Amino acid sequence: MPYKRITLTHFLLQEQRRLKSSGVFTSLMNDILTACKMVSHEVNRGALVGNHGVAGSENIQGEEQKKLDVLANDIFIHMNSQCGTYAAMASEELEEVQAVTGTHEGRYLLLFDPLDGSSNIDVNISVGSIFSILRVPEGVDPSSQDAFLQPGVKQVAAGYALYGSSTMLVLTTGNGVHGFTLDRDVGMFFLTHPHMTIPADTTEYAINGSRARHWEAPIKRYVDECNAGKEGPRGKDFNMRWVASMVAEVHRILVRGGVFMYPADAENMKKGGKLRLMYEANPMAFIVEQAGGLASTGRQRLMEVAPSALHQRVPVILGSRNEVERIVAYHAEHD
Numbered sequence: 001m002p003y004k005r006i007t008l009t010h011f012l013l014q015e016q017r018r019l020k021s022s023g024v025f026t027s028l029m030n031d032i033l034t035a036c037k038m039v040s041h042e043v044n045r046g047a048l049v050g051n052h053g054v055a056g057s058e059n060i061q062g063e064e065q066k067k068l069d070v071l072a073n074d075i076f077i078h079m080n081s082q083c084g085t086y087a088a089m090a091s092e093e094l095e096e097v098q099a100v101t102g103t104h105e106g107r108y109l110l111l112f113d114p115l116d117g118s119s120n121i122d123v124n125i126s127v128g129s130i131f132s133i134l135r136v137p138e139g140v141d142p143s144s145q146d147a148f149l150q151p152g153v154k155q156v157a158a159g160y161a162l163y164g165s166s167t168m169l170v171l172t173t174g175n176g177v178h179g180f181t182l183d184r185d186v187g188m189f190f191l192t193h194p195h196m197t198i199p200a201d202t203t204e205y206a207i208n209g210s211r212a213r214h215w216e217a218p219i220k221r222y223v224d225e226c227n228a229g230k231e232g233p234r235g236k237d238f239n240m241r242w243v244a245s246m247v248a249e250v251h252r253i254l255v256r257g258g259v260f261m262y263p264a265d266a267e268n269m270k271k272g273g274k275l276r277l278m279y280e281a282n283p284m285a286f287i288v289e290q291a292g293g294l295a296s297t298g299r300q301r302l303m304e305v306a307p308s309a310l311h312q313r314v315p316v317i318l319g320s321r322n323e324v325e326r327i328v329a330y331h332a333e334h335d
């Protein structure tokens, strides 16, 4: 009975009652989901309203911004500034932390990548938004970068919106992972994927294979062994996928298992890798661990990396537990 499903707002209120919390968190989550619905709407209207193409600017990372990168960032900043529950926000698209002046003292910090995988916009392939919520630490100016430099284990909540063949919002508050699908006619997210779990084993991996010549030995060994198939040391055939949208890759892994790798390699090593720790890797690591998977740099649990900069990059290996453990073991054997 579709009408018997619960909405994301119901879910948040049930969590609020269970945790006997004040409702502040529920209201800030409502702002995020409104922002995600608005971004979803803009992604869907696409070329009809001129939303494709480049904005003609670069972000702090020196990357060309797409029109939708800029629009999604503006939507996130505006919607999440309104109820005053955040003290400050940080975005992939903004160099500096943005303080929020609200009606009362904000106790939370919001980090986000407003439109991840934006190289896929113009070719109409899935993109997403990623967010991470931290508490304002005691005695630290919330609008300083220092307030944000907390390891992933300190996250209060994390999630992503996937703008795919349907729009979904996947969320963890540290009590499992739950997926909600947007009903466009009703304008609400409904719980469709309660308690998402990642199978421990998989025969599917995701990596940008065009970078193989730059890989370190443990990654090369892992991929070579997968590609050797039934005749190789793994004794089974593997499948490979690469969407170039981390949100879509993580979602596939949550639904049917798999392993995703964006390692540091000889070419990106100086920067520390490609993906950003604070608003890409950490929220995805929290979600993956809450779903029973693992997330590592290859040498350390991802969520224990002590950040030193807001836009810091990090190697990312996440997904099905037994595969991530194997890749971590290959790194240990090699080092």
Ligand code: AHM
Pocket: 063, 092, 113, 115, 116, 117, 118, 119, 208, 244, 245, 246, 247, 262
């Ligand atoms: P973005 O935030 O600039 O979109 O970059 C992050 C994206 C990830 O979604 C994806 O996993 C990766 O970059 C794709 O990289 P590549 O271009 O090497 O395929």
Ligand code: MG
Pocket: 092, 113, 115, 116, 117, 280
């Ligand atoms: Mg990104």
